Amino acid sequence: MSHDPAIRTGEHFLNGDEACAEGALACGCRFFAGYPITPATEIAETMSRRLPEVGGVYIQMEDELASMNAILGASSAGVKAMTSTSGPGFSLMMENIGLGIMMEIPCVVVNIQRGGPSTGLPTMVGQQDMMQARWGSHGDYEMIALCPWSPQEMFDFAIRAFNLSEKYRIPVLIMADEVVGHMTEKVVIPPKEEIIRLYRKKPQVPSNEYIMYETNGSLVPPMANAGDGYKVITTGLTHNEQGYPDMTAEAHEKLITRLCNKILLNKADIVEVEERELSDAEVVVVAYGSPARSAVLAIKKAREQGIKAGLLRLRTVWPFPEAEILKLAKQAKTIIVPEINKGQIVREIERCAKGNCEVILISKLALIHTPDEILEVIKNRRL
Amino acid sequence: MNHNEVHPMDRLIRADRMPHIWCPGCGLGTNFTCFLEALNQSGLDPDKNVIVSGIGCTGRVPGYTNIDSYHTTHGRAIPFATGLKLANPELTVTVFSGDGDLFAIGGNHFIHAARRNIDLKIICVNNFNYGMTGGQFGCTTPLGAKTTTSPYGNYEHPFNLVQMAAASGAVYVARWTSLHVRRLTNSIKETFAKKGFTFIEIISPCPVSFGRRNKLGEGLDEMKYYQENSVIKHGIDPNEADLNLNGKIIVGKFIDIDKPTFLDNQPKLQTPD
Ligand SMILES: Cc1ncc(C[n+]2csc(CCOP(=O)(O)OP(=O)(O)O)c2C)c(N)n1
Ligand code: SF4
Ligand SMILES: [Mg+2]
Secondary structure, eight states: OOOOTTOOOEEEEEEHHHHHHHHHHHTTOOEEEEOOOTTTHHHHHHHHHHGGGGTOEEEEOSSHHHHHHHHHHHHHTTOOEEEEEOHHHHHHHHHHHHHHHHHTOOEEEEEEEEEOSTTOEEEEEOOTTHHHHHHOSSSOOOOEEEOOOSHHHHHHHHHHHHHHHHHHTSEEEEEEEHHHHHOEEEEEEOOGGGSOOOOOOOOOSOGGGOOTTOOTTSSSOOOOOTTSSSOOEEESSOBOTTSOBOOSHHHHHHHHHHHHHHHHTTHHHHOOEEEESOTTOSEEEEEOSTHHHHHHHHHHHHHHTTOOEEEEEESEEESOOHHHHHHHHHHOSEEEEEESSSSSHHHHHHHHHTTSSEEEEEEOSBSOOOHHHHHHHHHHOOO | OOTTOOOTTGGGBOGGGOSOSOOTTOSHHHHHHHHHHHHHHHTOOGGGEEEEEOSSSGGGTGGGBSSEEEEOSTTOHHHHHHHHHHHOTTSEEEEEEEHIIIIIITHHHHHHHHHHTOOOEEEEEEOSSBTTTTOBOOTTOOTTOOBTTBTTOOOSOOOOHHHHHHHHTOSEEEEEETTOHHHHHHHHHHHHHSOSOEEEEEEOOOIIIIIGGGTOOSHHHHHHHHHHHEEEOTTOOGGGOOOOTTSOEEEEEEEEOOOOOHHHHSOOOOOOO
């Protein structure tokens, strides 16, 4: 096995931010553009140290508008690229996340969430950007967002995020939180051969036959990189298959529908949930990110007290696991949703439960729920 | 035009996208031709040339160019181009965009890319207003000029773009008008051959959105004005090259220096396998 300095195979003790950077490198990320912000700075720091070791480029941009555009440019030249930020920077990235969606440029954006709005609570945890992740850029689109709950998943999901972004030609979000970003745990980095590393489909036709956004029956067009000789033409304007601006209702309907469908019709491939003790559960905690860690203990304690409690952990939040929630709502009497916000994903759960069960939010700001806080609600539910 | 006639720059144009969207008398067609001519004469491989723009009338140039082209968001062409260049240093990356795009909404990106000496060829078409949105004042509009949002005359001081480029660290700074076809073409060619962050400002007529409100006449009248009022002053301090509504237009090459680029300076630690 040849040594690859990008893949630190073995067991490590890393915080979530560092693990995320290592996951990106292991998946072939060779370009990072960012702007320092708590609690995501350690990702940039790790990248600034590691990328020159593997022949990559680290650039600290003047702001997050620039960071987002720089990774879109780098990916357009064929290099896997990532940026990381937290709330204030995430807001600045929204404009050009939209550009990435429209031009269909793979890349990964990491948000280590802290408290907002505005400068908010830089050093404390939040899950307040979950709806912004879905709807923050203007227009209609579908998003892919992953929610890790541990440093190991920060590593694993960085790889998965790159693979999904390359497969579906879309910016993929890692919506982590400060607790997961800053906690230190064991992280296992597998040997290179065991790491799946996807790369965008390249055109198979000669350059004079290449049509920018021709999908040939699939929903994701092959992608030519700058410098490949394919005479790329792309724009943030509504465009036809050739990539030419097309200011008609038909072109808009066709393009936006395809951009949505390439995600929606592939939900079976994208959506991932983890089920614990669900087979007979009457009360189910649905959680993502760090509150799910407390939920594990809460349902264990509930079981010890004879309550049929279970956990559904959302590893992907967007696209939303609608079918999974509806199924659960038909089985359980109560769904409990601990979130570090005023109630964001709980709205989606209510929408998908369609009135089949009671849905209770446990809202908490700036701090992770304790297991006992969740247990209390499990015990005190009405149904 | 006879449709069988082949334009000398045909291989570099997306002919199937013609007619273009620009107004009669607009300077953009001429500016575009100068760019194509320079690319043609440079002997560079078009497949290794990329053109990037933001939004505006000028921002439509890449879409008509038959090389890799990226029409990004308003103000963001330079950071997008930065990513392209750093990810594949083999590429020659030109940013072709408007004064509002590059210096109002995108001004911060301009000064930082110049400071870092990213190897980008920046061409800015300065028509003294936001042409695309119908002629509002911007950061280059001369004092006193009438636009749709300065009906009483512009009362903001404009930027002197060549001064700004020089102060920010550009290694090559020149200004021409749309009339200076040969000099402009040569200048673009020079920047293709030069490593580092280069800047060319093109003073260009926008008769429809700007000219008519300021009694500058048709496009042709503006060209006559350039002819009578341009003064070539190579090598002068760009501080002394500011512009006003009815004054002289100082043109020429002001800066041509060498210094290491971002890529020259970045650490190269790649550990051998
Ligand atoms: C974020 C954003 N704000 C505003 C606009 C509207 N807009 C489109 S082009 C433009 C001005 C372009 O001016 P300039 O760069 O000078 O180009 P010109 O049209 O004069 O060539 C504006 C304000 C936009 N597209 N995006
Ligand atoms: S509005 Fe002005 S800059 Fe735009 S195409 Fe018309 S004349 Fe040219
Ligand atoms: Mg303008």
